[in-house]
Amino acid sequence: MTTAVDFVRAPHPAPTTAERRAEILAAPGFGRYLTDHMVSIDYTRDGGWGPGRVEPYAPITLDPAAMVLHYGQAIFEGLKAYRQPDGSIASFRIDANARRLQRSAQRIAMPELPTELFVESVRQLLAVDHAWVPAAGGEDSLYLRPFMFATEAGLGVRPAGNYRYLLIASPAGAYFPRGVKPVRVWLSTEYVRAAPGGTGAAKFAGNYAASLVAQAQAAEEGCDQVVWLDAIEHRYVEEMGGMNLFFVFGAGAQAKLVTPELSGALLPGITRDSLLTLAADSGIAIEERRIGTDEWRSKASSGEITEVFACGTAAVITPVGAVCSADGEFTIADGEPGEVTMALRDTLTGIQRGTFADTHGWVTRL
Numbered sequence: 001m002t003t004a005v006d007f008v009r010a011p012h013p014a015p016t017t018a019e020r021r022a023e024i025l026a027a028p029g030f031g032r033y034l035t036d037h038m039v040s041i042d043y044t045r046d047g048g049w050g051p052g053r054v055e056p057y058a059p060i061t062l063d064p065a066a067m068v069l070h071y072g073q074a075i076f077e078g079l080k081a082y083r084q085p086d087g088s089i090a091s092f093r094i095d096a097n098a099r100r101l102q103r104s105a106q107r108i109a110m111p112e113l114p115t116e117l118f119v120e121s122v123r124q125l126l127a128v129d130h131a132w133v134p135a136a137g138g139e140d141s142l143y144l145r146p147f148m149f150a151t152e153a154g155l156g157v158r159p160a161g162n163y164r165y166l167l168i169a170s171p172a173g174a175y176f177p178r179g180v181k182p183v184r185v186w187l188s189t190e191y192v193r194a195a196p197g198g199t200g201a202a203k204f205a206g207n208y209a210a211s212l213v214a215q216a217q218a219a220e221e222g223c224d225q226v227v228w229l230d231a232i233e234h235r236y237v238e239e240m241g242g243m244n245l246f247f248v249f250g251a252g253a254q255a256k257l258v259t260p261e262l263s264g265a266l267l268p269g270i271t272r273d274s275l276l277t278l279a280a281d282s283g284i285a286i287e288e289r290r291i292g293t294d295e296w297r298s299k300a301s302s303g304e305i306t307e308v309f310a311c312g313t314a315a316v317i318t319p320v321g322a323v324c325s326a327d328g329e330f331t332i333a334d335g336e337p338g339e340v341t342m343a344l345r346d347t348l349t350g351i352q353r354g355t356f357a358d359t360h361g362w363v364t365r366l
């Protein structure tokens with residue numbers, strides 16, 4: 001395959017042994033182990049995107065005045081490589097991740113990495129680290145983390161001229177230690193993640209830094225995750241720390257799926273978008289609209305809201321069982337994973353893992 005930019009490959013002097021890799025893949029956790037290589041591409045104001053390098057995974061050097069360390073120009077993506085039943089490797093909606101990185105770059109005044117380079121960086125990494133993709137037939141995958149940051153040295157506040165794009169990878173099991181067991185969530189009324197006109201729709205590192213204190217508060221309250229509410233009225237549900245939210249109203253043929261509309265303050269999740277399509281395919285009514293915490297509480301209590309789940313690349317689909325806030329706690333139905341949640345989960349993961357037909361052209365062999 002020809003690419004606009006060539007990739008050079010530096011051999012690894014001491015890659016992980018097959019025995020050690022097997023030990024890691026037996027219980028990878030999430031984000032704990034990194035593969036042997038990384039891909040690196042530099043951008044300069046004058047030269048644009050330079051050659052890609054496939055290198056041994058290693059620490060990098062940065063000038064202490066590198067602008068990312070001061071003014072925070074850093075964005076990232078998250079996608080997965082899935083082992084297919086025939087042993088090949090595939091990604092899911094990789095073009096959508098490339099486009100979202102470009103939109104994040106626009107918002108943070110950074111240069112856009114062309115889609116072709118994004119896709120080729122993933123191919124190049126998998127060409128050397130394919131043995132790190134967990135076996136087919138289970139829940140594990142290889143999590144890919146492309147990211148970009150400002151490298152130019154200088155203390156003036158302005159968009160940097162030089163950047164680095166890096167791609168690293170980490171074998172991934174369940175994001176939550178308890179797997180698909182329902183999580184408890186904390187409604188954050190004290191802290192806000194994103195405001196209208198802000199950076200909430202970008203996958204911008206600062207959004208995650210700003211969320212950590214609320215996540216710590218949620219943990220103190222015995223919860224797994226924060227649910228972010230709108231910045232103005234602190235009333236409308238937006239999303240979770242690294243996931244979008246869905247509400248199932250009713251059951252069986254009457255089931256309807258409601259998810260917060262893309263207000264500009266929440267991340268347009270690729271899993272969210274895929275589930276809206278899959279639900280429509282299977283005849284489930286869908287609504288993208290505002291949903292308030294008062295509606296959530298009252299309709300969960302009356303039984304009208306029958307299931308709630310969170311979705312994202314890392315978390316896949318995770319049921320929400322209980323909701324806590326300063327006003328007390330309520331549960332969703334019996335607090336167990338619901339039928340619609342698990343059916344959508346099976347369809348989505350089946351497409352990703354090559355056991356269900358990919359009728360939307362979402363899967364790319366790498």
Ligand code: PLP
Pocket residue numbers: 078239240241242243244267268269270271272311312313314
């Ligand atoms: N919301 C936030 C804040 C996220 O970080 C993520 C994860 O990427 C999502 C939602 C879900 O997005 P996706 O389904 O594209 O992974």
Ligand code: COI
Pocket residue numbers: 077078079241242243312313314315
């Ligand atoms: C993802 O699902 O890819 C995320 O980025 C969520 C989280 C790990 C930040």
